[in-house]
Amino acid sequence: MTKSELYEEIRALLREPQIDTVDKPWNYDDSDLFPQVRSALRHLPVLGVFTTAQLTASGEFDPEPTPAVGLLIALFVAAQLLTGDLLLKLRDGELGEYWRAGSDIIDTKTAARVFEDAAELYHKQFSKYLNILLASQSPADHYFGEQVPYVEG
Numbered sequence: 001m002t003k004s005e006l007y008e009e010i011r012a013l014l015r016e017p018q019i020d021t022v023d024k025p026w027n028y029d030d031s032d033l034f035p036q037v038r039s040a041l042r043h044l045p046v047l048g049v050f051t052t053a054q055l056t057a058s059g060e061f062d063p064e065p066t067p068a069v070g071l072l073i074a075l076f077v078a079a080q081l082l083t084g085d086l087l088l089k090l091r092d093g094e095l096g097e098y099w100r101a102g103s104d105i106i107d108t109k110t111a112a113r114v115f116e117d118a119a120e121l122y123h124k125q126f127s128k129y130l131n132i133l134l135a136s137q138s139p140a141d142h143y144f145g146e147q148v149p150y151v152e153g
Contacts (some may be wrong), residue, residue, distance in 0.1 A: 001070030003036050003061050009070070011026055013078035017118035021111040023096025026089055033077065034059050040076040044069065048134050068133050075126040082119035
């Protein structure tokens with residue numbers, strides 16, 4: 001998964017809970033997502049997911065993560081931002097004060113609940129995909145990292 005694909009996936013996950021709940025949806029740029037993605041890459045090995053993907057100092061992947069690892073990173077980052085930075089922005093009024101969704105008025109408390117519910121859903125999806133990925137790995141991968149067949153020549 002390329003960096004642009006990963007960052008767009010994160011933005012799409014963050015956009016969903018904001019669409020009908022906030023007046024001014026927040027859009028993170030690449031420099032905001034960079035440290036979040038690096039954090040996710042540090043967390044994955046602790047959870048048993050070994051990947052060779054790394055972010056260089058210039059913000060590019062070398063090598064790129066697999067689609068499965070990329071999706072795990074996107075879900076992890078989106079859940080973290082929804083329950084952290086976006087909730088702070090919501091409570092500080094950076095996303096607007098009150099919003100109309102049809103005939104309903106959505107206040108800060110209701111919008112916060114929508115963010116928390118979305119983050120909970122992303123955590124559940126993350127756990128499900130993590131279990132699928134771990135189940136598909138060889139047992140040796142947990143001890144020695146991903147095993148690559150030896151090819152002479």
